[in-house]
Amino acid sequence: MAVTFDLFGTLVDADYPADPAEVVARELESRGVVVPDDWHVAYGERHVDAPEGAETPLPAHVAHALGSRGVDASENVVRHAVVAAFDPEVTRREGALTAVRDVAEQGPVGLLSNCAVPELVSKTLIRAGLRGEFDAVTTSVGCGWRKPHPKAFEVAADALGVAPAMLVHVGDDRATDGGIVDVGGRFVDVTETPLSAVAAELEAESR
Template sequence: MAVTFDLFGTLVDIEYPTDPAEAVARELEARDVTVPDDWHVAYGEVHVDAPEGAAVPLPAHVGRALASRGVDVSDNAARHAVVSAFDPDVTVREGARDAIAAANDRGPVGILSNCSVPELVPRTLVRAGLRGEFDAVTTSIGCGWRKPHPKAFEAAAAALGVDVEDLIHVGDDPSEDGGIADLGGRFLDVTETPLSELSTRLEARR
């Protein structure tokens, strides 16, 4: 048996920008990139034709959105602007550390997070004091697929050296995290089972 945890909203809470388009625009302008007048419209449009369930890194989206308005930007500038725009304040959720310890007592433990911002997951783990607590960290931009796509869970299971049906995934969103159940694994919803009760639930049969 192996356990993966969703990160945001499950183990930690972070302060997202209230207006992501505006936050990215400020960081682009700080790097001397001309931001088009209808940037909020461009930011909200789809610019990358990706397969259903595929992960689209936010810097790629930002670069294509600017290009759609005739603005050229280097990949490096787009990446740095996005990373800076989503530089988080992190709060570890109550019971998170005990839940990780309980999972570690039973087998390999990993992170499986939908995240389109480069560096955000490792930076969050550092600020939460959780770096080094996991056997593997799988992100959507790392593996190329977002939960609930089967390939996201399969990538996380492979990183932990187990079959996907032997995976227990702990998360807060049934529409995404609950996808593990369709593959024969088990979903534990922290909105129904607090992290403080995880140890008991891990001992229960499927």
């Protein structure tokens, strides 16, 4: 058995921008990019024809949104603007570190997070004091697939050296994190089983 944890809403709380399109626009403008007048409309449109369940990195989305309005910006500038726009205050949830360490005593432990912003997960782990606590970190922007797509769980399981059916995923959203059951694994909902009880519950079931 191996265990993965969701990050946002499960192990940490993060203060996201209330208007991400506006924050991204400000960061683009500060780097000399002319943002179109209907930016909020462009930002809200779909510009990348990706397969269902695939992750579109936010910098790619932003670059295509600009391009759809005739604005050309370098890939590097767009990436830096997006990364700067998503720089939230992070609070580690009570019992999160203990839960991860207690579970790690029973077997491999990883992180599996939906996140379209490069560097955000690694930055969040550092700020939450969780860096180095996982045997493997899998993100949707890194692997190309978002939970609940089976491939997201398959990549995470492979990174921990187990079959997907041997993976337990701990999260707070049944609609996304609960997708683990479709590959034969188990979902632990922290809205029902608090972080403080996860390790004990898994240990009792493995006996």
